[in-house]
Amino acid sequence: MAKLIEKDLEEAILALPTKEKNKILIRLIDKNKVLVEQLHFKLLEHPEIDLKLRQDSVADQIENLKRYNAIKSKELLTLQRSYFAQISHHKRITSDKVGEVRLSLKLILKFVTDYSLVFNKPDLKYNHKLNEYNIKKMLLLLKNLKGIHEDYQIEFVDDINTILDFFYNGIHAGLAKSLALPRYID
Template identity: 35%
Template sequence: MSLHKQPALKEAVLNLPQKEKDKLLVRLIGKDKMLMKQLHFKLLEDQLDLEQRIDSLKERLRELFAEHRAALKNIPMYSNYKQLHLLIRQANGIINEHEKVTKDKLSEIECRMYILNEAFVRYPRLFERSAVHAAIKLQEYVKARIKTAVNKFNTLHEDLQFDLDEDVQQLVGFATAHDLL
C-alpha cells in the first residue's frame, strides 16, 4: 500500500520526533538493497567513484562475453540462440542496476550499444532470418533493445551524441541489414 493513499499515516510519520524518524528511516533503508546502493552512491561517492564504477561495469561486460566465448558459437542452432538471448539479458540486467544506482545516462547508453554491437560482431549468423522459435525470440528482444538504445541516444545532448555516433552507426547499419529495425 502506498503512503500517498494514506494521508493520515503520512501526517503521523511527519509529526514523529526527529530521533524516532531517524530510527525508522535507517530500519527501512536496511530492507531495500537497491535503495541502500542508491543512497551510498548519492551520499558517499563522487565523480571519480562514478568513473571507477563505469570502468568496472565495462570490464564486467567484457568478461561476461569472454566467459561465453567457448560455449556460444556463431552457428544457427537452437542452443546458441537461447544462450545468446540469456547472455544479452544478463548484460542488460547489469546495466539496469548500474543505471538505477548512478542515473548516468551516457554510460548506460554506451554500454547498451557495446553489448549489442558485440553480439552482432561475434555472432552475426544468429541474426539471420530463421524459423526457429528461439531465433525469433532473440531477434524480437534485440529489436526492442535497439529501439530503446536509439531512443535514449536521441535524448542526449548533441556533443554526447557525437562521442557515440560511430557506435550508433555500426548498430543501425547491422540492424538495418538484418531487418532488426
C-alpha cells in the first residue's frame, strides 16, 4: 500500500513533542472501531484467557442457534453469512487462526447436520447458492487449516471428513468435484 504522507510531513510529525503526537494518535485511533477493539484485546486482555472467552462466546452463539423447522435455502444462507461475519470479526480482532478454523468448522457442521434436508432439496431456488457457498467456505477452511500447527489439525480431521462426506453424498457432489473439494483428508 502506498504511503499517503510525504517524507517531509512524516519527519515533521515525528519531530512533534510527545504529548502532541499522543493526542493526534488517540484522535486517529478513536476513528477506527476495529482498531480500538484490536488494541483493547492486545493491550488490556489476557492473551489466553480472554481469547478463549471470546472464542467460547461465538461458539455458544452457534451452539444455541435456534432450530427452525421450516426454513428456506435463502434464509439459511443469510443466517449462515451473519454467523460467518461474527467469525471473521473474531479473527480480525484477535488474529486467532485456530479459533477461526474451529468456529467455521463448528458452524458448517451444525448447519449440514441440522438442515441436511434443505441442503439436498433440488427444487429450491437458492439451494445451489447455499451449497456453493458452503463448499467454498470448506475450501477456505482447508486452506486455513494448513496454516496452523499439526497438533491442532489432527483435532479437526473427523469433523472435516464428515462434512466432505456430506457434500459428496448429496445432490451437489458434482459441484463439490468441480470446485476441487477433496473427498477426504488424513
